[in-house]
Amino acid sequence: AFLNALAGSIVEIRAGRVHRYRGNYDAYREQREQRGAQHLAAYKNQQAEIARLQRFVDRFGAKNTKATQAKSKAKQIERMEKIEAPEEEDRVIRIRFPQPPRSGLRVASLEGVHHAYGDVVVYRGIDYTAERGQRTVFVGPNGAGKSTLLKILAGVLPVQRGMRALGHNVSVGYYSQNRVESLDPRNTVLEEVQGIARPVPEVEARTVLGSFLFRRDDVFKRVGVLSGGEKSRLALAKILLDPPNLLLMDEPTTHLDMASIEALIHALDQYRGTLLFISHDVYFIRAIATSVLHISGGALTPYAGGYDYYLEDRKSTRLNSSHRIR
Numbered sequence: 001a002f003l004n005a006l007a008g009s010i011v012e013i014r015a016g017r018v019h020r021y022r023g024n025y026d027a028y029r030e031q032r033e034q035r036g037a038q039h040l041a042a043y044k045n046q047q048a049e050i051a052r053l054q055r056f057v058d059r060f061g062a063k064n065t066k067a068t069q070a071k072s073k074a075k076q077i078e079r080m081e082k083i084e085a086p087e088e089e090d091r092v093i094r095i096r097f098p099q100p101p102r103s104g105l106r107v108a109s110l111e112g113v114h115h116a117y118g119d120v121v122v123y124r125g126i127d128y129t130a131e132r133g134q135r136t137v138f139v140g141p142n143g144a145g146k147s148t149l150l151k152i153l154a155g156v157l158p159v160q161r162g163m164r165a166l167g168h169n170v171s172v173g174y175y176s177q178n179r180v181e182s183l184d185p186r187n188t189v190l191e192e193v194q195g196i197a198r199p200v201p202e203v204e205a206r207t208v209l210g211s212f213l214f215r216r217d218d219v220f221k222r223v224g225v226l227s228g229g230e231k232s233r234l235a236l237a238k239i240l241l242d243p244p245n246l247l248l249m250d251e252p253t254t255h256l257d258m259a260s261i262e263a264l265i266h267a268l269d270q271y272r273g274t275l276l277f278i279s280h281d282v283y284f285i286r287a288i289a290t291s292v293l294h295i296s297g298g299a300l301t302p303y304a305g306g307y308d309y310y311l312e313d314r315k316s317t318r319l320n321s322s323h324r325i326r
Contacts, residue, residue, distance in 0.1 A: 185224030
C-alpha cells in the first residue's frame with residue numbers, strides 16, 4: 001500500500017541483476033509477470049530449436065552424405081546466444097489447509113471488563129462479542145489498548161474485573177511476535193512442524209512449509225539458525241497446520257517479506273474459523289478484514305464492513321460533525 005501510494009518506478013535486484021519497472025507496486029507485479037511469461041516462452045522456443053538441431057546432428061553426424069550439414073547445425077547451436085533458464089520464483093503455492101471444527105455462533109464475549117496497568121486505566125466496563133466467521137481487524141491509535149483487548153480475549157491476560165466467556169466448542173489460538181520464542185532451536189524446521197498435537201505426514205508438512213517458502217533442503221535447517229522472518233513463517237505454518245476455530249493474531253506480517261505475506265493471505269483466505277487481528281499493514285488488512293473494531297479512549301466502536309468502508313464512514317462522520325459545529 002505504501003509503495004502503491006508513493007512509488008513512480010521500482011528497481012528489483014534479483015540473482016545479481018537489476019531490473020527497472022515503471023509505475024507503482026501493482027504495476028511492477030503486472031510487468032514482472034509479463035516479462036517472466038515472455039522469458040519463459042523464449043526459453044522454451046530456443047530449447048525446442050536446440051533439441052531439433054541436436055537430433056539432426058546425432059542422427060546424421062556419422063554419415064558421409066550428411067556430415068557437412070550436421071557439422072553446420074552443430075556450429076549453429078554453438079553460435080546461439082543462449083537464453084538462461086527462468087529463475088525460480090517465490091510463488092505462492094496454492095494448497096488446501098486443514099480446517100478447524102465448527103464452533104457455536106457466539107465465539108467469545110466480554111461483559112463489564114475493566115483493565116488497568118497500575119494507575120493507568122485502559123478499559124472501564126467494556127462489553128464485546130465475537131461471532132463465528134468474523135474476520136475483524138482492531139484499529140486505533142498506539143497505546144489505545146488493541147493488544148490488551150486481544151490478550152484478554154485470548155486468556156493471556158486475566159480479567160481483572162468483569163467476565164470473559166468462550167462459546168460452545170471454541171478452541172483458542174494466539175499468535176504474537178513473541179510466539180517465535182516457543183520454537184525449539186534444536187529441531188529442524190520439519191521436526192518442529194511435525195511436533196504439533198495433530199499427527200502430520202511428512203508430505204503434508206513439506207507441502208505446507210513450501211507454501212511458506214521453505215523449499216527443498218530448507219526443511220532440514222536448524223531452527224536456531226533461522227532469521228527472524230523465517231522463524232515467523234515457521235510459527236505461522238505450525239498454527240495453520242492445526243488451526244483453532246478462534247484465531248487471534250497480533251501483527252502477523254511483522255518480519256515477513258512480500259511473498260510470505262501473500263502466502264499468509266492465501267492461507268487465511270481459506271480459513272473458516274473466527275479471526276480477530278491487529279495489523280498496520282493496510283494491504284494485508286484490505287485483503288483479510290470484513291469488519292473493523294475501532295479502539296480509542298477505552299471505547300469500542302464496531303464497523304460492519306471492510307477497511308475502506310470504515311475509512312469512508314469515519315470521513316463522513318467527521319464531515320457531518322464539522323458541519324454541525326459551523
